[in-house]
Amino acid sequence: MTDDVRSAVLAVYAAADAAVGAAGPRCNASGRCCRFTEYRHTLFISAFEAELLLAGAPLHAEGPFSRDGCPYQVNGLCTARDARPLGCRIYFCDPSFQTRMAEITEEAIASLKRIADAHDTGWHYAPLHHFLNARPQTLPADTITATRTPLPLL
Secondary structure, eight states: OOHHHHHHHHHHHHHHHHHHHHHOOOOOOOOGGGOTTTTTOOOEEEHHHHHHHHHHSOOSSOSOOOSSSOTTEETTEESOTTTOOHHHHHOOOOGGGHHHHHHHHHHHHHHHHHHHHHTTOOOOEEEHHHHHHHSOOOOOHHHHHHTOOOOOOO
């Protein structure tokens, strides 16, 4: 992700955070937002959000990951608070917030799509577990070194 794209995506996050803050939804800290299957919802994120999430929040579990819940919820708390994607920033169980929540979500997704169009990155939007399971696996440094074969000197 280029610095320009990163800045644009972070601006979308800031705008969504401000809109949610202005609306003032109530959070009961129930953790329902992170237990996807149990509460019949799916966290969809864009490739932009996935890249920021994976760069900014280490996973505390090994995959493969399922659609059942968020692996960033540990002991009832979010371990990806600063890097969390839009759905986590905008979703609240508060019944009085549902209409405004949908509006903020639509505005934010439209903004991300405009960024993708402006920077010709393509658009990829999928459930969280899709991105977590598709992330590149890094090899330990000694594995990389061990596979090197020196070339003969001429």
